[in-house]
Amino acid sequence: MKQLQTPYFVIEEPILEQYYDMLTNSLAQNWKNFLVGYSFKTNSLPWLVSYVKKKGAYAEVVSKDEYDLAKFLGYTDSEIIYNGPYKEKESFCNVLLQGGIVNLDSMQEIGWLADLADQYKDRSFPVGIRVNFDLESMCPGETTMGEESGRFGFCYETGKFAKALGILADLPNVTVAGLHLHSSSKSRSVQVFRSIARMACRLGAEFNLSLNYIDLGGGYCGGMDGRPEYPDYFPAVAEELHKYFSPRQTMLIVEPGISLISKCTTFVTSVFDTRDIKGTRYVMTDGSRFNIDPTMIKSSHLFHIESGPDHLLPRPVLTRQVISGFTCMEVDRLFTYEQQPELAPGDRIIYENVGGYTMSLNPLFIQYFPAVYVRKENVMKMVRQKWTPAEYVQKSQWDTL
Numbered sequence: 001m002k003q004l005q006t007p008y009f010v011i012e013e014p015i016l017e018q019y020y021d022m023l024t025n026s027l028a029q030n031w032k033n034f035l036v037g038y039s040f041k042t043n044s045l046p047w048l049v050s051y052v053k054k055k056g057a058y059a060e061v062v063s064k065d066e067y068d069l070a071k072f073l074g075y076t077d078s079e080i081i082y083n084g085p086y087k088e089k090e091s092f093c094n095v096l097l098q099g100g101i102v103n104l105d106s107m108q109e110i111g112w113l114a115d116l117a118d119q120y121k122d123r124s125f126p127v128g129i130r131v132n133f134d135l136e137s138m139c140p141g142e143t144t145m146g147e148e149s150g151r152f153g154f155c156y157e158t159g160k161f162a163k164a165l166g167i168l169a170d171l172p173n174v175t176v177a178g179l180h181l182h183s184s185s186k187s188r189s190v191q192v193f194r195s196i197a198r199m200a201c202r203l204g205a206e207f208n209l210s211l212n213y214i215d216l217g218g219g220y221c222g223g224m225d226g227r228p229e230y231p232d233y234f235p236a237v238a239e240e241l242h243k244y245f246s247p248r249q250t251m252l253i254v255e256p257g258i259s260l261i262s263k264c265t266t267f268v269t270s271v272f273d274t275r276d277i278k279g280t281r282y283v284m285t286d287g288s289r290f291n292i293d294p295t296m297i298k299s300s301h302l303f304h305i306e307s308g309p310d311h312l313l314p315r316p317v318l319t320r321q322v323i324s325g326f327t328c329m330e331v332d333r334l335f336t337y338e339q340q341p342e343l344a345p346g347d348r349i350i351y352e353n354v355g356g357y358t359m360s361l362n363p364l365f366i367q368y369f370p371a372v373y374v375r376k377e378n379v380m381k382m383v384r385q386k387w388t389p390a391e392y393v394q395k396s397q398w399d400t401l
Helices: 013-030 046-054 064-072 089-097 107-119 160-169 190-206 230-241
Strands: 008-012 034-039 058-061 080-082 101-104 125-132 174-180 213-215 251-254 265-277 280-285 303-306 317-324 333-341 348-352 371-376 379-384
Touching: 008 013, 013 034, 013 046, 013 230, 013 251, 013 371, 034 046, 046 379, 058 064, 064 080, 064 089, 080 089, 089 101, 089 107, 101 107, 101 174, 101 213, 107 125, 107 160, 107 174, 125 160, 160 174, 174 190, 190 230, 230 251
Parallel strands: 008 371, 034 058, 034 251, 058 080, 080 101, 101 125, 125 174, 174 213, 213 251, 280 317
Antiparallel strands: 008 265, 265 280, 265 348, 303 348, 317 333, 371 379
């Protein structure tokens, strides 16, 4: 088979299906009343969104643009979970009026809700509320923010959460139907999610809440050797939730992103040049660090190498090769290849576990968006063409005034 032009992403559909089924089977075994909300921000590739929609996932969106994309791709307002601090009022109201899920994040949104409830006095509005709480004290050293507070939702420790509950209680046709407890962690450990579930029970008991749902959010690990998988998380979560809630009344919502799609996605690049400068061998590739580490925080990558067809003879082992991207920025260096055979033009470097936040954060910098393929039973289907100047200039004008 003729080799495809690099760089490009590949989604392995059987692996994606394996992980989606692993997720839903684990949920069904531990908390039968559940709902999956797919995280648009993690990767909103239209093919991927359509795939999870067919599987029954709701759209978990955090902006007007993501809301519009969900609607464009066939989601109804009743199939949307609206989260985050950057909602837009009209779409916020649409989701509530059509029976979708809205998790309040700010006093501004409570104001929108109050206006809507006053306008539609004959309607009832069940809503969720996002809780800001000190997960670090429950899981020392495991959270992203550490001892510094996060910036989302209503803080439990300062009384803002209780105040918000009080305001909502004064709205006669509004009920608090759910808690959203998403918290970012470095460890993605089972203990983190056990603690989140424990906090849900604590809040339920303290405020006498009768809830339709508990939304754990995302942040699960997946596809990494020696790290937790879905079947590790949900027995622990269910064990805690059963202490106050029942699946007969309360739905468990999860919002996977990275854990669902990273394992099934690779990024294929090619070596196009090598050069020696002051004793350092630089290996130039047509993929960039910006394609797979756009936030510049990774210290290592999972990858494997396929030698080009014209380089079958044994190669010398080099002490150090610096694998670099195609851009004109010195920081565009991906990893150092030490005590390994010499790399040469035509070799391919395939990066693994790169489905989460890569495509959605790719910049239009020097090279436009790469192609995306889906592979199933050795058939490769292109689901996004490589961008060209035609896509880049769409809806632009360049006539002078």
